[in-house]
Amino acid sequence: MLRPTTAALVWWCCLLVVVLPIFSSAYDANSVVCDAEQNFFCPPATSCCPTFKSRKEPNVVVGYSCLMGWSSRYPRGPCCPHFEEEDDETTRENSDGLSWRGGTGCGNGYECASSSLSSSSLFDFASPFLRGRRNTHGLNIDAPICLINSTAHPIDYQGKPITNKYETMPRYRTCQAFSKDGIDVYGLRIPISVALSYKNSSSVTNIGFDEKYMGQLPYYSNMGQITADDRVNFDITTAVIGVHGSGRDAGTYLCALTAIVEDASKDHRFLRVRNKRRLLPKDVLVVAPLFAAPTDDIPPNTYSSSLPYIRWDAQYPIFHTWRYGAESVPDGSSNNNITISSFGAMDVLLERLCDRNHFPNLQRIVAIGHSAGGQYVHRWALSSNSWCFGGGQFVHRWAPKADLPNVRVVAANPRSFTYLDDRRYFAISDQNIAVKDDKSPAENEGTLTPFDNYELRSPSAAEANECNGFNKYEWGLAPDEVVPAPYVINNVQKLIDHGDNSELFCRYASRDVVYLTGQRDIEPLAAENRYKGLHGDRFQGPTRRERSERYFASLQARGRELDFCGRIGEGATKVHDRHIVKNVAHDHALIFTSPEGIKSMFG
Numbered sequence: 001m002l003r004p005t006t007a008a009l010v011w012w013c014c015l016l017v018v019v020l021p022i023f024s025s026a027y028d029a030n031s032v033v034c035d036a037e038q039n040f041f042c043p044p045a046t047s048c049c050p051t052f053k054s055r056k057e058p059n060v061v062v063g064y065s066c067l068m069g070w071s072s073r074y075p076r077g078p079c080c081p082h083f084e085e086e087d088d089e090t091t092r093e094n095s096d097g098l099s100w101r102g103g104t105g106c107g108n109g110y111e112c113a114s115s116s117l118s119s120s121s122l123f124d125f126a127s128p129f130l131r132g133r134r135n136t137h138g139l140n141i142d143a144p145i146c147l148i149n150s151t152a153h154p155i156d157y158q159g160k161p162i163t164n165k166y167e168t169m170p171r172y173r174t175c176q177a178f179s180k181d182g183i184d185v186y187g188l189r190i191p192i193s194v195a196l197s198y199k200n201s202s203s204v205t206n207i208g209f210d211e212k213y214m215g216q217l218p219y220y221s222n223m224g225q226i227t228a229d230d231r232v233n234f235d236i237t238t239a240v241i242g243v244h245g246s247g248r249d250a251g252t253y254l255c256a257l258t259a260i261v262e263d264a265s266k267d268h269r270f271l272r273v274r275n276k277r278r279l280l281p282k283d284v285l286v287v288a289p290l291f292a293a294p295t296d297d298i299p300p301n302t303y304s305s306s307l308p309y310i311r312w313d314a315q316y317p318i319f320h321t322w323r324y325g326a327e328s329v330p331d332g333s334s335n336n337n338i339t340i341s342s343f344g345a346m347d348v349l350l351e352r353l354c355d356r357n358h359f360p361n362l363q364r365i366v367a368i369g370h371s372a373g374g375q376y377v378h379r380w381a382l383s384s385n386s387w388c389f390g391g392g393q394f395v396h397r398w399a400p401k402a403d404l405p406n407v408r409v410v411a412a413n414p415r416s417f418t419y420l421d422d423r424r425y426f427a428i429s430d431q432n433i434a435v436k437d438d439k440s441p442a443e444n445e446g447t448l449t450p451f452d453n454y455e456l457r458s459p460s461a462a463e464a465n466e467c468n469g470f471n472k473y474e475w476g477l478a479p480d481e482v483v484p485a486p487y488v489i490n491n492v493q494k495l496i497d498h499g500d501n502s503e504l505f506c507r508y509a510s511r512d513v514v515y516l517t518g519q520r521d522i523e524p525l526a527a528e529n530r531y532k533g534l535h536g537d538r539f540q541g542p543t544r545r546e547r548s549e550r551y552f553a554s555l556q557a558r559g560r561e562l563d564f565c566g567r568i569g570e571g572a573t574k575v576h577d578r579h580i581v582k583n584v585a586h587d588h589a590l591i592f593t594s595p596e597g598i599k600s601m602f603g
Helices: 007-014 084-090 119-123 192-196 250-266 342-353 372-383 461-466 486-493 502-510 544-561 588-592 595-602
Strands: 002-004 032-035 040-042 047-052 061-067 110-118 140-148 186-191 213-221 238-243 284-289 364-370 406-412 424-427 454-457 512-518 529-531 577-581
Touching: 032 047, 032 061, 040 047, 040 061, 186 192, 186 342, 192 213, 192 342, 213 250, 213 342, 238 250, 238 342, 238 372, 250 284, 250 588, 250 595, 284 342, 342 364, 342 372, 342 486, 364 372, 364 588, 364 595, 372 406, 372 486, 372 502, 372 512, 406 588, 406 595, 424 544, 454 544, 502 544, 512 544, 512 588, 512 595, 544 577, 577 595, 588 595
Parallel strands: 238 284, 238 364, 364 406, 406 512, 512 577
Antiparallel strands: 002 110, 032 040, 047 061, 110 140, 186 213, 213 284, 424 454
């Protein structure tokens, strides 16, 4: 049984402090003002949700939290009523062991509702909030959800209708509002030496002898500026780097990741790490870098240097060039033409965190990205030569023992993957053999690709002629003059011996990588058109979810061929990990705050 929340409270769901930006390809990094006098601010592309004192005093606002949506290109939906006095009452252990407190909201076109479900059914629902308040007697209980509003006609910022396909959706977790200073954009200085480390320095001109840094990478942080030379962070044991998607909405990634830190700190599975002290919010640093485009509005920050912000082209030679490690746009105000790969900038951030002079007690670094950000962290983990990667899963020379934090990479819902050889999954016969399952693809928790009718092989000459760019970078590792990526090609070619990718594969397999896939991320993808009608990602699969399972299967196949690179011990016959996030589609906020997302980062 589904029912909307109390009618007397519904009007609060519509009376939001919302700033609706004009749709633009540019990202506006200016914060959203909730209450300037009380110093409550939210990140860009979020809405302010009021926290009320109590149900008896529903007009008394005592604070704010920030509501995200599935995309910065769409208006957010309603805030669900949230009362300060009920926080302690609603902090309960869920059926999957997670705890929850704080505000929630819904997507555009949905309304706050509750559902009468048995505790066993509730266990199967999507988010930690919805797997909700456990009733140990198995009785029906109320679970907060989002219910489609059949009378609403939601539109995006361009005035186009929004089509909502599911009757119910998980609620979004809100993050606590920030102070004005807490939502500033900071800058990570990028040394010129890093930009020169993987390219022919003769191509760079007019570098002054007194120049040490080429620019700065903008970033958000839940702990302010983290890159001051004299700062030592003794408390931080875990660092999470959240890489945005094509909307470049880094602020919403900061919000989503800070929201789940509270949940993870209360979860009994994550209370202690390796028998050390329990995980506390003050122990977790969240950093959200912004791979800005030339048109993005980034406000100046008094804590940052006068160096220019480093930017990447958003459209040429293909969209969102930062996602594949492209070179930055030369700074017009500088006398030199030096550029850097977006992956090289990430190496600088990673190695800053690995510096024991600044983070002496850091035990774990998690780099997580969604959609285009998922592509980014996947390809970066494959191609990076950073010394900070160490202590991997395999007994192999690419996993040296060192006093380094464990680096985990979580790639969520990427559109495409970079294969390490030219093999892809092709149907054995033309007969359409579906996976045997009574459930629809959106409800199916297993495999969508009928692997019994597929084989991993190189394409035939006719097939390759139909899609002659399938193995060029970014979908494979063959160099591509259309999409130059010197960082990637230089780094990976050192490990490929006359076409043998064994060294490269074993290095990538040694790294701690997790793939997250939304159960409902099953929309058919139009192939990326870059070669005048020839589509390089055509052989990867029809949907993001199927592409994920096929790529993961290809890693296992190559692992078996190489005897899993000599790995021994528990899990010796598996390369990386992969999890399906129930009842979630292409949505970074719901992916990150799901039990699967939290486990991938903190488990």
